[in-house]
Structure formats: C-alpha cells, structure tokens
Amino acid sequence: MSRSRPLVSRSRPLVSRLLVSRLLGVLAVLCLAVGLSLPTAPRAAAASLTRITDFGTNPTGLVMNLYVPTSVRADPPILLALHGCQGSGPYLYSSTDFASLADRYGFLVVYPSSNPGGSCWDVSSDQALTRDGGSDPVGLMSMITYTEQHYGGNADAVYVTGQSSGGMMTNVLLAEYPDVYKAGAAFMGVPYHCFRTGSVRAWNPACAQGRISRTPQQWGSLVRNTGYPGYTGPRPRVQLWHGTADTTLSHNLLGEEVKQWTDVLGVGQTPSATDTPAANWTRTRYDNGAGVTQVEAYSLAGAGHELPVKGSTMAAEAIRFMGLDKASSGGGTTGALRAVDAGKCLTDASTAPGNRQQIRACTGGANQSWTRTSSGRLTVTVSGATLCLDAAAHGTTPGTSAIVWTCNGQANQQWQLNSNGTVTGVQSGLCLDVAGLATADGTPVQLWTCSGGRNQQWTFG
Helix, strand or coil: CCCCCCCCCCCCCCCCHHHHHHHHHHHHHHCCCCCCCHHHCCCCCHHHCEEECCCCCCCCCCEEEEECCCCCCCCCCEEEEECCCCCCHHHHHHHCCHHHHHHHHCCEEEEEECCCCCCCCCCCCCCCCCCCCCCHHHHHHHHHHHHHHHHCCCCCCEEEEEECHHHHHHHHHHHHCCCCEEEEEEECCCCCCCCCCCCCCCCCHHHHCCCCCCCHHHHHHHHHHHHCCCCCCCCCEEEEEEECCCCCCCCHHHHHHHHHHHHHCCCCCCCCEEECCCCCEEEEEEECCCCCEEEEEEEECCCCCCCCCCCCCHHHHHHHHHCCCCCCCCCCEEECEEECCCCEEEECCCCCCCCECEEECCCCCHHHCEEECCCCCEEEEECCEEEEEEEHHHCCCCCCEEEEECCCCCHHHCEEECCCCCEEECCCCCEEEEHHHCCCCCCEEEEECCCCCHHHCEEEC
C-alpha cells in the first residue's frame, strides 16, 4: 500500500508557560468527567504492555505501548487506541475492554500516551490538521509503521478508536490518512477541524459547547481540502458515539460529525435504518447504494462523558463495526508449505529472527503453519511472535539462505506462489529450493536458479 511517511522534523517547544497554565485549568475542569480523572483510574497492569522507544519520527515526544495478545492471529490487524485528556495509554488499556477483545480475536493494540503526560492530543494546531504537517499525528503514524515492520502488523487492516480528546484525534487521523485506516470508532469526539484554534493543544470552547454548526458540504470540504488535499481514493467507514448528558463535549457534536462523514462518504443525511440495540441507545445507520453501512451513530440517553464503559458491549460494538471480530484478516490464507519431492513441510525450528528454514516431517504444528498475505508475504506465528520468510541479507544469488526475519514489507520478503508449483522471490526471481535434492529432516531451504527440478516443487494449503 502506498502512502506518504511522516516527514522528518526537529522537535520544537510546543506550548508556552502561559498556554500550559491555561491547559492545566482546562484539565482541572475535565477531571470532573467520569473516567478521565486520574485519581479514580484503575492501575494499569504494565507488565502486559510492551513499552517501545525509538519507533520513528516523533516530533512531540509521544510514548508508545503495544499490546500483543498471547494468541495473536497471523498477519494481525492493528488497532490504535487513543486516551482522553488526563489519561494515558496504560490507563486506557486498563479501563476499557479493547485488550480483552484483542485476546479473543488476535489483533494488536497500540496504546500511545501524549506528551506532556496527561495532556490532550493536539487537534487544534494547523500543523496537526494537515497530513504529515507535524505534531502528534506524525508520531502516531510512526507507531503504526513500526508495528507493521517489527510485529508483522497487517498494513491493509489498520483501525483507530479513541475517547474524548482521543475521539477528536480519531476524526483527525481518518481525515488525514484515509489510505491507512480502514475504519474508526470515535467516542465523545468532535468533527475534524472543529477544534482548530491555530495553537497547539488549545481548548476551543465554542466547539466543545456545540456552538459551531456547518452544513454537511462545509464539513466535508474541510476533510477533502485540508486533511489530505487531492486525495481521491477510498475513505474509511466511521462509527460515532455520544451521550445526551455529556457536559464536557456537547451532544450536539454527534450530529455535526454525522453531517461531516455522511458527506465525505457520499451517503444521504436520512438514516437507512434506526434501532435500539440496548436500553437507552439509539443507533442510526447510513448505507451506500450496495447496502453497506458507511456511518453508524449511537446516541446514548442519559450518558455523560464516560464512554466506552468497561464491561458493557460498547467496545465490542466498535470492534464489530471495524470487522476486527472476524476470524481472518486481509484476505490471507493459511496452511502448510509442503516440499513435494521430500513429502515434508517448511519448518521454522526456532522463533529467533535469522533462523535458517528447513524441511521436517509434517506435524500440523504452528511452526509449519504459514500465512500467505494479500501483500505477498509468507508469515509464521509461534508463541505470539510473527516473522516473515526472508531472503537473507537481501540476497539475489543462488545459495542465498531462506530465513525468517522481522516483517518489514521489503521486496526480499515478498513471494510468488506459481501455478507450476514453484515459489519465487519477488526481489531475486530465484526459486525456493531444498538444498542438494535431499529429503532428510533438517535439510536447509535456500534460493536457487529455477530449474524445474523436483526439489523446487511445493504445494500450499
């Protein structure tokens, strides 16, 4: 998938002492909101999260935590989960159900933390509201890229969710990176560009109080002309949540978000369906001509600034809308890669990157279960670690070892399964070959000039 990478820029002081003082005043008010006040936040089980440093361009010094479930699926989707003001990544991990849902369905969850700690996300500055313009969105995109390259995350299955300020940032990322995110769920958010002040992390009371109203076309034009100017490709589907008793961010904002995204996604303003999936919940759906829901909005009667509620079905509804509850992702297929002549299977005998691949008697084990992804990778997942079949050191000469390595999306990790039974490296054009025509357990596998020999014949499935 082609997309622009975050621009490299030097970090700059983002908030003056005066703005910090004002921000702290705002945050004191937000502490009244249920679920955002740190003194009442449950403690995060930090040992269950992996803290990652040096994950790429990070102009605002964000902190990255990654949750990898024990039973991660092959070619796993990625969910970016964004906290609200006064929160953190570990706080959101412990106070919502996304991690337990990841355990059930095998996707990866990135839990970032803003900087300064406990601050809101920057959804107000001009640089944050432009693709690759700088500030927080650039660091967040670096986290996604890192997860794809180092944890085998599926670049064709990236999603985003967030609460309050994180819900605002969800809308920002969907507007600026429509080629990256397939869908998003914003809890208690505001339309993209509604919070703009021109200053970093500034509070916009007119937006927060629901006093900014625009036509659907005006909201949609901000996405088209400002977020990613000139983009004409497919847009992510959007789910929206808001409580009628929210005194921090007005319930009016839900209607403004609906206007924006229905216009962007080209569906009508009149709901295709309205129902009540739970007590006091009103759900409206806006479908395209094929009957596929593009925008889904939940209005929760009597609910305040406290979504999603842990232990409810809210997070599960978000996962369902994004498609993360499916048993497989990205169009990938999984099975054994069997050497026809030897009657044995390609085997990852170790979980360490750099391990040379070999053939062994087929057992049906996880280390012989390969997933062929839509991007041409062959991945294997053992003990929660996903690695890619790799031509060692980008080798393009006969005898290059076939190894496993951290997935990085490069050409030496892309493979073509051909109708004649050969498996060729995209970068080298060489065939996957059982060394020396041998058939014994432990025989290494390499790349070699395609000869039509029986030691270069494979079946998959």
